[in-house]
Amino acid sequence: MSLKLGVPSKGRLMEKTFKWFEKRGVTLSRSASDREYAGRVDGVDGVDLVLLSAGEIPRELAAGRIHLGVTGTDLVHEKLPRWEQQVEQVEPMGFGQADLILAVPQSWVDVDTVDDLDAVASAFRARHGHRLRIATKYHRLVREFLTDGGVADYQLVDSQGATEGTVKNETAEMVADITSTGETLRANHLKILSDGPVLKSQATLWRSRSVVMTDKEKAALKQMLALLRGES
Amino acid sequence: MPNRSDIQARAARLRVSFEAAGGLVVDPPLLQPAGTLLDLYGEDIRARAYVTTDALRGEQMLRPDFTVPVVQMHMRDGAEPARYTYSGEVFRRQELDPDRMNEYVQVGYEIFDRDNPASADAEVFAMIALQVRGLNLRAATGDIGILMAAVQGLNTTDRRKAALMRHIWRPRRFRALLDRFSGRVELPESRKKLLSTEGPLTGTSVEIGKRSRAEIDARVEALREDATVAPISENEMLALEALMAVRETVPYALEQLRDIAVDLPAITPALDRLEARAAALAARGVSVENLDFEVSFGRTSMEYYDGFVFGFYAEARPDLPPIASGGRYDALTRQLGQGAEIPAVGGVLRPDLILMLEEAQS
Numbered sequence: 082m083s084l085k086l087g088v089p090s091k092g093r094l095m096e097k098t099f100k101w102f103e104k105r106g107v108t109l110s111r112s113a114s115d116r117e118y119a120g121r122v123d124g125v126d127g128v129d130l131v132l133l134s135a136g137e138i139p140r141e142l143a144a145g146r147i148h149l150g151v152t153g154t155d156l157v158h159e160k161l162p163r164w165e166q167q168v169e170q171v172e173p174m175g176f177g178q179a180d181l182i183l184a185v186p187q188s189w190v191d192v193d194t195v196d197d198l199d200a201v202a203s204a205f206r207a208r209h210g211h212r213l214r215i216a217t218k219y220h221r222l223v224r225e226f227l228t229d230g231g232v233a234d235y236q237l238v239d240s241q242g243a244t245e246g247t248v249k250n251e252t253a254e255m256v257a258d259i260t261s262t263g264e265t266l267r268a269n270h271l272k273i274l275s276d277g278p279v280l281k282s283q284a285t286l287w288r289s290r291s292v293v294m295t296d297k298e299k300a301a302l303k304q305m306l307a308l309l310r311g312e313s
Numbered sequence: 314m315p316n317r318s319d320i321q322a323r324a325a326r327l328r329v330s331f332e333a334a335g336g337l338v339v340d341p342p343l344l345q346p347a348g349t350l351l352d353l354y355g356e357d358i359r360a361r362a363y364v365t366t367d368a369l370r371g372e373q374m375l376r377p378d379f380t381v382p383v384v385q386m387h388m389r390d391g392a393e394p395a396r397y398t399y400s401g402e403v404f405r406r407q408e409l410d411p412d413r414m415n416e417y418v419q420v421g422y423e424i425f426d427r428d429n430p431a432s433a434d435a436e437v438f439a440m441i442a443l444q445v446r447g448l449n450l451r452a453a454t455g456d457i458g459i460l461m462a463a464v465q466g467l468n469t470t471d472r473r474k475a476a477l478m479r480h481i482w483r484p485r486r487f488r489a490l491l492d493r494f495s496g497r498v499e500l501p502e503s504r505k506k507l508l509s510t511e512g513p514l515t516g517t518s519v520e521i522g523k524r525s526r527a528e529i530d531a532r533v534e535a536l537r538e539d540a541t542v543a544p545i546s547e548n549e550m551l552a553l554e555a556l557m558a559v560r561e562t563v564p565y566a567l568e569q570l571r572d573i574a575v576d577l578p579a580i581t582p583a584l585d586r587l588e589a590r591a592a593a594l595a596a597r598g599v600s601v602e603n604l605d606f607e608v609s610f611g612r613t614s615m616e617y618y619d620g621f622v623f624g625f626y627a628e629a630r631p632d633l634p635p636i637a638s639g640g641r642y643d644a645l646t647r648q649l650g651q652g653a654e655i656p657a658v659g660g661v662l663r664p665d666l667i668l669m670l671e672e673a674q675s
Contacts (some may be wrong), residue, residue: 145575155480161380162408189517193503196489203479204532205524208584212355231486233479248522255522275503 083129084294087141087150090118090132094284097176098151105309125308127301136160138287143167143283145292148302155181155259157283159219168287172309177284179259181219183226184271186248186255194231194276198255202234205254212236216244216253219279223257228280245269315668320418323664324400326531327420327444329496334440336398336422341382345403347372350381353617353648363415372478375404379421380642380659381616387425387657388650394426394441400664411634413666421639423659425646431586433658434621434641435593441625441637441660442599448626450636454563456590458620458641459570459583461504466579469494469545472535484612491553496544502655507533508540548630552576557610563591590621617645621658627670636670637662 088109089095099109108123109130120130131147138152139160149171161167185192192201202213213235215224220237227235238253245265247253259282260266263273287308294302306312315323331591332338344365351372362377376382379399382656387395400420407415414571422440424433443451464477473494480486492498500508520526558571559566567588574581595601611622627633639660647654 145659148524186518186520186524188520188521188522188526189524189529191507191517191529191536193507194501199486201524201532203476204528208528209523212352222360224360228357228360231480231483231489233483235356236351237356237359251523253522254524270521275501 082295082298083127084149084298084305085129085131085147086122086305087131087133087138087147087152089135089138089151089195093234094135094151094177095132098174098284102309104309105307107308110286120310125301125305127297128305139164139168142287142289143291146295148289148292149305150287150289150299151284152287153177153179153282154285155179155219155222155280157284157285157287158280159222162221166298167290169290171286171288171306174284174286177282179261179282181222181257181259181280181282182266182278183223183257183274184245184255184260184266185274187270187272191276194274195227195232198274199230199232199234202232206234211270213255214238214253215255215257216240216247217257218244219257219259222279245271315665315672318618319668320665323668324418324420327662327664328398328400328446331396331398331420331422331440334422334436335396336497337396338395339383339386339399340401341376341379341386341399344373344375347374347378348369349385349649350374350377353381359406360408361406363404368551377405378403378418379661380423380645382653383421383423383659384642384646384649384657387655388646388653391624393655394424394428396425397421397423397659397667406646413634419661420664421659421661425656425657427656429621430592430641430656430658431589431593433560433656434590435599437658437660438594438621438623439597440661441600442637444662445625445636445667448627448674449629449668450613451605451628452623452625453605453607453610454623455607456583456587456621457611457618459580459608460557460612461615462580462583463553463577466577467553470539471540472539473542482612484609490547491550494545495547495550497550498654500540504536508537522590548556548576556580557609559606561606563587563601563604563606566608567591570608570626586620596617601660611640617642623660627666630670633666633669634663636666 088098102109106124110120112119120132120134121129122128129234133141135152136156138150139157141147142150143161157164157168192198205213215235218241223237225255240247244258247256348667363375364372366372383397387592400418402416403419404416405427422437424437426433461481464474467474473602519543552573560568561569570584574584574594591601611618618640620643622640624635625637637660641658643656646657
């Protein structure tokens with residue numbers, strides 16, 4: 082069997098990943114048809130390219146169905162409990178930087194820290210009869226961060242897209258989301274709490290810890306890592 | 314590892330002894346509406362309980378314990394006073410430690426009685442101690458009501474007391490609040506800036522979301538008011554710290570606590586209750602002279618307990634969770650009682666761990 086390298090299947094993340102590998106002497110390419118999710122790897126022998134959604138790469142690494150994978154720190158930390166035991170970080174790749182942050186309406190002039198948030202959550206619940214809602218898709222990370230900060234009386238509501246709009250639509254009181262420049266947040270009249278971020282993320286090359294490799298796969302991995310780290 | 318049928322057999326035996334003491338057998342459903350548990354524990358419960366859903370009933374949880382459904386049942390149609398017993402599986406989601414079990418059997422005994430709380434506390438403790446007497450366990454006890462009474466008695470505003478009360482079960486947060494209210498830490502820059510302004514502040518920004526301008530202005534006003542409040546005195550802080558550090562056998566703990574009560578007189582009624590409980594325990598044959606008592610016991614893991622708390626630990630097996638644990642949860646009956654309330658106390662045993670320890674002994 083060949084060594085399997087999983088990379089994001091579309092968009093800027095895919096393009097930047099291809100460029101990052103190219104610079105290090107490994108050429109990734111998609112098959113001629115744009116619709117077909119197949120590709121090839123040149124520069125190292127015995128490596129297959131697997132095109133996947135960035136969100137599925139953590140799971141595939143953990144299951145050992147791919148040996149190497151490119152995806153954000155945020156997705157690995159959110160989707161894999163005890164991620165250190167399932168995957169190993171090979172190289173941070175220097176793009177796709179984004180912070181997972183907590184943001185509240187700009188009109189909340191009295192809220193700047195997690196401390197404030199806790200006090201407000203308590204008053205909000207007493208007044209409105211339900212817990213303060215935080216829209217996010219990063220349930221585990223946000224819950225762990227808030228537990229650690231001793232925040233009570235909040236509720237996570239799932240939002241898989243257009244999260245910044247939930248406050249205006251009154252389906253949430255605040256959001257926890259990934260941002261790189263904060264532009265979208267500002268446009269939606271939101272501001273970031275000062276004692277974050279919950280997590281700093283960037284595109285990273287990971288290696289699965291849960292896969293047993295053949296000699297041929299080991300050799301391909303060794304050659305690949307040497308190239309990527311500029312050791313050959 | 315003991316097998317399942319042995320565990321069930323031991324659970325049945327334990328339950329029979331609780332029935333003999335007057336416990337009415339109850340058997341709450343495995344699936345509990347998630348809303349009740351989420352309202353009680355907040356989102357943290359999602360990390361500890363399995364959640365499932367259907368289109369009709371929405372989110373439900375595999376019961377993480379029996380206490381909540383037993384309280385609900387009693388508050389709905391229980392006679393008074395009442396004793397209940399139960400045995401069955403509880404489920405705990407595990408994400409971090411693969412050695413912790415995600416499903417195990419609990420056998421419990423709960424008393425709902427207005428007349429004599431000290432005697433009910435002692436009854437539950439002694440009944441459970443009796444079941445584990447051969448196992449050489451260390452019993453630890455505490456009383457969250459003492460710290461609560463101390464907070465209620467502080468010379469500070471009701472608002473500050475309410476904030477402290479809300480975080481009694483989160484020691485780190487409680488500590489941070491105390492440090493702020495006593496002036497030991499500086500205010501964050503953003504707060505200083507806010508306090509340096511006057512008048513309403515919400516005028517300029519776009520108002521979005523459900524939290525209204527009036528609510529924001531009200532909190533700003535409250536913060537301004539709070540900034541003028543005198544810090545909690547050094548004297549009270551030292552007494553509170555001494556209180557939280559008390560860790561002794563019951564008689565010595567009582568002695569220390571009576572000394573501390575000179576500076577925190579509000580804890581005296583709670584200490585009288587502790588003394589009455591010690592007498593009730595002694596009357597049931599518990600060796601109170603050797604029983605450990607810690608004021609801060611149970612503050613991290615037992616969120617609904619608000620009075621007497623206890624746990625039984627296998628000293629030789631520090632890796633094991635408590636073999637038995639329990640406590641008083643008067644406030645929980647108020648929260649679930651829709652206007653009604655009744656003093657209540659209970660405890661649970663782990664038959665699987667009991668069998669494991671017995672096997673190791675023989």
